[in-house]
Amino acid sequence: MKNIGFIGLGVMGGPMAANLARAGHSVVGHDLGADRVERLVAAGGRGAADLAGAVADADVVITMLPDSPDVEAVALGPDGVLRHVRPGTLYIDMSTVRPETARRLARAGAAAGVRVLDAPVSGGEPGAVEGRLSIMVGGAAADFAAAAPLFEALGTTVAHVGPAGAGQTVKAANQLVVGGVYALVAEALVLLEASGVDGRTGLDVLAGGLAGSRVLDLKRESMVKREFTPGFRVDLHHKDMGIALAAAREADVALPMTGLVAQLIAAARSQGHGSLDHSALLKVVENISGKDRA
Incomplete structure (x- = not known):
């Protein structure tokens, strides 16, 4: 003890x-x-x-x-x-x-x-x-x-x-991957629904194949339902993406996808979604696609 x-x-x-x-x-x-x-x-x-x-x-x-x-x-x-x-x-x-x-x-x-x-x-x-x-x-x-x-x-x-510091570098890598997966799942769901395919069914199929991920396992149902009760807030992921970009600058590497995802998360925050779960990236993708839901 x-x-x-x-x-x-x-x-x-x-x-x-x-x-x-x-x-x-x-x-x-x-x-x-x-x-x-x-x-x-x-x-x-x-x-x-x-x-x-x-x-x-x-x-x-x-x-x-x-x-x-x-x-x-x-x-x-x-x-x-x-x-x-x-x-x-x-x-x-x-x-x-x-x-x-x-x-x-x-x-x-x-x-x-x-x-x-x-x-x-x-x-x-x-x-x-x-x-x-x-x-x-x-x-x-x-x-x-x-x-x-x-x-x-x-x-x-x-x-x-x-x-010392290595744990935080690995966490920065984790957060850029998680943010990227959320963004792609959001895009997949918008594409499915705009094409007349049932979003729940489509994501269920993706979750069982090579596209499967913990994000799909844990969040696809709540994303389909547009339920964004925070497990991890957009505000915090925005902070974490800043850490990832700063780490990239310090290591002298280019992370173009990380930069794009960081901008999408920043957009979620600017649109007033900072207190929502980071799966609310779906709301950003819907917005820029002209598919906003009431």
Whole structure:
């Protein structure tokens, strides 16, 4: 059993912290939303009124926050994680942030005697709830081995992918692929329906062939029904595509399809769909095709 301080109990962090508590770990959570803390307490964890209270006695600290500035403020700020944890603590940032942010955290952690891993996840809210996330981890191999029992409570695909920042680079690659698949599924559905073919039947056939994907498995029914309850919001995918494009610039590579998909996701946000699930790319494709639905 580990004493875990968990910061960020939102759509992803809340069920992840709950799964760690159910696995027998002592989890103390902190979030700006009191209702989120209450849900963790109901799942067997404990709540803390502030960050210091969540991490002071922790063997492991986990953060699950929206963006790089949030992580930097929580980890490196004057009242941040690194100011309150003991030397030797393992700090795992499971947010999706810029690779350079992950490397900065690792350097600051090393200076404070704190072990740091970047471990972003894929699988959306269903994967977080079910403990079936894919977890890509950057950092020292020994620290990855120490964290393995925790990752086992959270995911089914867990891999050490390289040094600090590597986990975030793999996550950027993941997000560009996911965004591209959503865009193509949206185009396929618009084509099917505009051609007089039943969209549900057509996507069912695609899902059983070479075009099959997790996106089709999990989202084709809700896309046909135009149900866009967020499992992962357009706003967050927009942020992630910015990370992917910045990583491409840093690596000096051209990713033309990523650029196009990033523009479609930006269009979804501009059209007021930022709070919807990223499958709402369908609304953008319908709009530019003149097939808007009321």
